[in-house]
Amino acid sequence: MKKPVAPFLLLVFLLLFPLIFTGEYYQHLMILVLMWVAIGTGWNLISGFTGQVLFGAAAFFGVGAYTAALLSSKLGLSAWWGLPLGGLVSVAIAFPFGWICFRLRGPYFALATLALNEIFRHIATIWESLTDGMIGILVMQTFISKIPYYYVALGIAILSVVSVDLVMRSRWGYYFVSIREDQDAAESMGIDTLYYKMVSLALSAFLIGIAGALYTNYMGFIDPKVVFSLHDISIMAILVGIVGGVGTIYGPTVGAFIMVAVQEIFRTGGFGALHAIDKATGWPFVAVLAKYISEAHVLSFGVLVIIVILFLPNGIVGDWRLIKNKFVKSQKPLG
Amino acid sequence: MAFFEVQDIVKFFGGLAAVNGVSFSVDEGQIVGLIGPNGSGKTTIFNLINGYFPLNKGEIWFDGETISGLKTHQICRRGIGRTFQVVKPLKRMTVLDNVIASAFLRHRSRSDAVGWAEETIEFCGLTHFKDKIAKSLPIASRKRLEITRALATNPKLILLDETAAGLNPYELEEAIALIKKIRDSGITIIIVEHIMKVIMTISDRIIAINHGRLIHEGTPTEVASDPEVIKAYFGEDYRA
Numbered sequence: 001m002k003k004p005v006a007p008f009l010l011l012v013f014l015l016l017f018p019l020i021f022t023g024e025y026y027q028h029l030m031i032l033v034l035m036w037v038a039i040g041t042g043w044n045l046i047s048g049f050t051g052q053v054l055f056g057a058a059a060f061f062g063v064g065a066y067t068a069a070l071l072s073s074k075l076g077l078s079a080w081w082g083l084p085l086g087g088l089v090s091v092a093i094a095f096p097f098g099w100i101c102f103r104l105r106g107p108y109f110a111l112a113t114l115a116l117n118e119i120f121r122h123i124a125t126i127w128e129s130l131t132d133g134m135i136g137i138l139v140m141q142t143f144i145s146k147i148p149y150y151y152v153a154l155g156i157a158i159l160s161v162v163s164v165d166l167v168m169r170s171r172w173g174y175y176f177v178s179i180r181e182d183q184d185a186a187e188s189m190g191i192d193t194l195y196y197k198m199v200s201l202a203l204s205a206f207l208i209g210i211a212g213a214l215y216t217n218y219m220g221f222i223d224p225k226v227v228f229s230l231h232d233i234s235i236m237a238i239l240v241g242i243v244g245g246v247g248t249i250y251g252p253t254v255g256a257f258i259m260v261a262v263q264e265i266f267r268t269g270g271f272g273a274l275h276a277i278d279k280a281t282g283w284p285f286v287a288v289l290a291k292y293i294s295e296a297h298v299l300s301f302g303v304l305v306i307i308v309i310l311f312l313p314n315g316i317v318g319d320w321r322l323i324k325n326k327f328v329k330s331q332k333p334l335g
Numbered sequence: 336m337a338f339f340e341v342q343d344i345v346k347f348f349g350g351l352a353a354v355n356g357v358s359f360s361v362d363e364g365q366i367v368g369l370i371g372p373n374g375s376g377k378t379t380i381f382n383l384i385n386g387y388f389p390l391n392k393g394e395i396w397f398d399g400e401t402i403s404g405l406k407t408h409q410i411c412r413r414g415i416g417r418t419f420q421v422v423k424p425l426k427r428m429t430v431l432d433n434v435i436a437s438a439f440l441r442h443r444s445r446s447d448a449v450g451w452a453e454e455t456i457e458f459c460g461l462t463h464f465k466d467k468i469a470k471s472l473p474i475a476s477r478k479r480l481e482i483t484r485a486l487a488t489n490p491k492l493i494l495l496d497e498t499a500a501g502l503n504p505y506e507l508e509e510a511i512a513l514i515k516k517i518r519d520s521g522i523t524i525i526i527v528e529h530i531m532k533v534i535m536t537i538s539d540r541i542i543a544i545n546h547g548r549l550i551h552e553g554t555p556t557e558v559a560s561d562p563e564v565i566k567a568y569f570g571e572d573y574r575a
Contacts, residue, residue, distance in 0.1 A: 170445065174436040181425035188385060188419075190411035190440035190488050 034153035040240030040252030042207030051180025056117030058233035064212025082213035090209025098198035121228035136223030245315025266297035344393030368538035416490030418481035424469035
């Protein structure tokens, strides 16, 4: 079998990245990309490969983040313990949740995960004696430089992609895809569909929970609105999966690059281009546009999803051949 | 105790008794045909045996143990495989992957599962479709894939639900040959079928049902000449 070259080249690039691009801003963006690789890959396991749409990735992300933060603020331990523990606490929530809610199929399950997301956001907000509510939790950062965080994030991203790749080649992988393709057929083939959906969700929750703990360590501050955010975490996770390619190993990796870039372009008004135009020309509408565009990044997500679903229903990785053909065809005259 | 026995099973859908007090038994190594007009409850009986629907009443025995109340996947593990009338291929997987997923039930390592899957595909004559995506197959091969996937779970009893419907005469001959080959390999078969040519040539015994009740049980010739059965299929006017 031919080994794909692209992932290997990407890995080399990522290993050398902080040595080439020493600007803190670019390193920060790349840490976010790597974090989203882990979240997107986790999301893809349960939603892309097993076919159970997870609309509440933020539930596991936030639980992982709060596990790390509470270890530090309540127990005085290093928040880095949150990496393994945040993953495990997420699993501890995913398992019983799956046992109850995997009796629901299709959109009903998706809605249940949305509810899980909201439940945890409210718990974190209301239980002030534990979480300090909306005030949030501050954690002392370990490093001043971004580079250690970068390599931890890279390690987590690699862990998630490699582990999902391994799982998908195993018996579990066959079972997950069978469940996605036809649950009744899978059940009559002797597959305990309830149990294997729980296994898949637990693995996803583990990866997403670790990413949440990384976020706490890296950002040094969390509050319920940020880590349990529906649009910035849960929906972003879905977008990373859909744009990159649902049910492909490297799809979420590609999706993470694109989505973090899109988010950043909107947040900064085209990397500050709009502000520069505003300053240079003094046109008042540019200033207004800059203000609204940075607030409208969620709207841009919607537009992007429509475009992807219309033209690349299998995502960029899933429809790569289609993209390549289009590109090649445009160079060759027809006939 | 018979190898497989259904005792007085009842299934209500709302107020409608889809299956109402059916009992029959099957000996090991037999092919038993289950016939009846449309809507008489044949597929419902399969769905009850395989645990897809829970029973309202009655009991099902298999290999010396009761299987009523077990889940579908547990029943499959006990050794009952089934095919679906409306085929359910795992569409976006290749034929081989479809069968591998099934073979994993008794073969834990990947190489064993692949080996057994390839053997089963060979047995069912699907080898040249092995690497095709399941949704691209023609209907005859999809029906065959259903059988292959059920066989890959190493069943002792297999339930075939209209595996010959929609096939042309040549494919029909092939299907009959395959069913006989499965029986010769030592697997007991219960088959639902509308095509009389199939059911008459291969069945050792036939069970006829109508309106969820058993109306006759016997050899193919006995059943074909039974007035109740003829009435069920053709109505009062054709009473012999």
